[in-house]
Amino acid sequence: MPNHASEAQGPDQDQAAVYAAEDQLGDWLDRASRTPGTPLRITLGGSVQEFSPETEPRFTDPAGVQAYVDRVLTHLADLGAQYVDRAGVDRVGVPLVVRPRRGHRQAHYERHELPARGVIAIPPREVGGAWSLRGAVVLHEVAHHLAGELGHGPGFRTTFLRLLEDLGLPVTADLLHGAYRIEGLDEGLAGEDRTLVRIGRLLRQAERTDNTAEREAFFAKAQTLATHHQIALAVxxxxxxxxxxxxxxxxxxxxxxxxxxxxxxxxxxxxxxxxxxxxxxxxxxxxxxxxxxxxxxxxxxxxxxxxxxxxxxxxxxxxxxxxxxxxxxxxxxxxxxxxxxxxxxxxxxxxxxxxxxxxxxxxxxxxxxxxxxxxxxxxxxxxxxxxxxxxxxxxxxxxxxxxxxxxxxxxxxxxxxxxxxxxxxxxxxxxxxxxxxxxxxxxxxxxxxxxxxxxxx
Structure with missing residues (x-):
């Protein structure tokens, strides 16, 4: 997967490792999409684990990306989720605009102060940007917007993982977390604490929705997460x-x-x-x-x-x-x-x-x-x-x-x-x-x- 970057100033020591981890995530999601219904078998932490990641969104052009980004921010607002930056600003309420990018090798995020807004630059398909028109790349840039950070340090990574979970993509979040670990990046919360945080967050999300399909899926997902966690601890x-x-x-x-x-x-x-x-x-x-x-x-x-x-x-x-x-x-x-x-x-x-x-x-x-x-x-x-x-x-x-x-x-x-x-x-x-x-x-x-x-x- 080509690079997706940010308009960052100063050193960004974790950038290369984050890109490598997300390339690995993209490869896993591609494998899963080629064999729908068949669990993805991956070796993590010295043991073979099975994952059934959620369907990754794909887009035809930057206009489709804009529509998706709008839905993401609306969903987060309806959920009551807050992503507060160092200045105390809740980034969920800050507008986020998607524009075409002339170059084809990178997608990037820009932060503007006056007026306050974020901009995601995505290369269109016709200039060779098909690689960027996928959920993993777009949500990477959305995570920059919500973190209020242009670098790829722990704050950005924690925000990206939380964003995936808030959007109802916990298996994708698990895979990304595993990819970060493979690349030697910090794990953030300890394994068991992170599992409990995820269960609690998913429970709170579910309590805010009346959608029957979401309710039906929720219980089994929470118990499956709990059971996998218990198995990992036992081993x-x-x-x-x-x-x-x-x-x-x-x-x-x-x-x-x-x-x-x-x-x-x-x-x-x-x-x-x-x-x-x-x-x-x-x-x-x-x-x-x-x-x-x-x-x-x-x-x-x-x-x-x-x-x-x-x-x-x-x-x-x-x-x-x-x-x-x-x-x-x-x-x-x-x-x-x-x-x-x-x-x-x-x-x-x-x-x-x-x-x-x-x-x-x-x-x-x-x-x-x-x-x-x-x-x-x-x-x-x-x-x-x-x-x-x-x-x-x-x-x-x-x-x-x-x-x-x-x-x-x-x-x-x-x-x-x-x-x-x-x-x-x-x-x-x-x-x-x-x-x-x-x-x-x-x-x-x-x-x-x-x-x-x-x-x-």
């Missing part, structure tokens, strides 16, 4: 030397709600479903006001992030169901002692809500478990080249060892913390309000769990 931990510091399981108590508040048991049930898909054990207070989570610290953080978003969605969906009046179609026979006869009456709103939450949590659990299973199988299949005498891959062995540590840790902590008995859950409400139960399942199928769709190209 790294298994290969660490005995004397190296290794993370151990831990626990944390998480509040569910105030005593006496309705639906606490259903909230607990949702927490259990999320925890089960992330190798975390749960101990429940008898009042259902708190739970204690037991597992590895990163897994606890992922469970809490998913729960905070999903419980909000569950309650909002339940409120909408009751406001619609659809629950009145659920009826039951009630004995009228005064009239001495059976009468058909609508179910009470609290019963309908309980049935709705019950189905919602169940379906969420199924979606999480399915995403987790698919992600694990994908990682194991990618590692088939190295097996032990029993045919197990190194990934399987590492995951099994990690799970065993949690399995051993939880009973020990139960004894230490005096935890006795088994949570009995709640009475099944689905049979009392089958319509609300079905509505809960449908709403959970739309729950936002992982990422938005990319902007249309």
């Amino acid at each position: 790294a931990r298994a290969s660490a030397q005995a004397e190296e510091r290794r993370a151990d399981p831990t626990y944390e108590t998480v509040p569910i709600g105030e005593s006496g508040k309705r639906s606490l048991a259903r909230y607990v049930r949702l927490m259990i479903e999320i925890a089960r898909a992330n190798d975390v054990r749960v101990a429940i207070y008898t009042s259902n006001t708190k739970v204690s989570l037991y597992g590895f610290a990163t897994d606890l953080a992922i469970v809490k992030a998913l729960y905070a978003s999903l419980v909000t969605q569950m309650v909002a969906d339940g409120d909408a169901h009751l406001r619609s009046g659809a629950h009145r179609h659920d009826v039951r026979e009630v004995w009228n002692a005064r009239r001495r006869r059976w009468e058909v009456q609508p179910v009470h709103g609290s019963t309908a809500r309980a049935a709705f939450y019950e189905a919602w949590a169940d379906h969420i659990g199924q979606r999480l478990s399915s995403a987790r299973h698919d992600a694990r199988q994908s990682a194991i299949e990618a590692d088939r080249g190295s097996t032990d005498a029993e045919g197990s891959t190194s990934t399987e062995i590492a995951l099994r060892a990690r799970e065993i540590e949690v399995v051993d840790y939880f009973p020990r902590m139960q004894r230490d913390h005096g935890i006795r008995g088994t949570w009995k859950g709640t009475a099944q409400a689905g049979h009392a309000a089958p319509g609300s139960h079905a509505a809960g399942t449908r709403a959970a199928a739309r729950a936002r769990l992982g990422t938005e769709q990319a902007l249309p190209g």
Whole structure:
């Protein structure tokens, strides 16, 4: 890929490495586009990983680039995203203009102060600029505009990665991050911190959209990201030397709600479903006001992030169901002692809500478990080249060892913390309000769990 540059002043020590990394990204995206539907297999961090990058936008001319840039900035504004430069200016609100460039070897960004605006110069196809009419190149220049920096240092790279994630391109962001690492550039946040930041950002994005397709994709994407992160940590931990510091399981108590508040048991049930898909054990207070989570610290953080978003969605969906009046179609026979006869009456709103939450949590659990299973199988299949005498891959062995540590840790902590008995859950409400139960399942199928769709190209 030819160069894309900026009108920078002074030394730009990271420029060559950034260009090399983005050339690698472009090569990966080209390979993925030639075999749609087939995961891209890449060696990163010493292990083979599979990626299914989002479709990269392509353009016919600078006018098409301008239309795309306008959509990008509008999307960021609607999202409430802020990209503040060193002068305290939110660059999302600064106009960005695309113009044709006479030369064909470079695309570049210009920053103008009076009036405040940015300019992206793109060589048209007719002068040999076809290479620049692609999303990766255009978003590189948009990142310059949002960073308020003309160089290619850490501030620019962090902005570029964040931009990709804000646009619903988390897999492309992962690939770019990997390419930066290959070129020896700083990683920014540590791996696990970066994963948690990404999950949190994607959750917040998803909560701002009512698009059903985006909601449907979200959950599986978040769980897949979490599972891949857990696998990477397990493999790294298994290969660490005995004397190296290794993370151990831990626990944390998480509040569910105030005593006496309705639906606490259903909230607990949702927490259990999320925890089960992330190798975390749960101990429940008898009042259902708190739970204690037991597992590895990163897994606890992922469970809490998913729960905070999903419980909000569950309650909002339940409120909408009751406001619609659809629950009145659920009826039951009630004995009228005064009239001495059976009468058909609508179910009470609290019963309908309980049935709705019950189905919602169940379906969420199924979606999480399915995403987790698919992600694990994908990682194991990618590692088939190295097996032990029993045919197990190194990934399987590492995951099994990690799970065993949690399995051993939880009973020990139960004894230490005096935890006795088994949570009995709640009475099944689905049979009392089958319509609300079905509505809960449908709403959970739309729950936002992982990422938005990319902007249309």
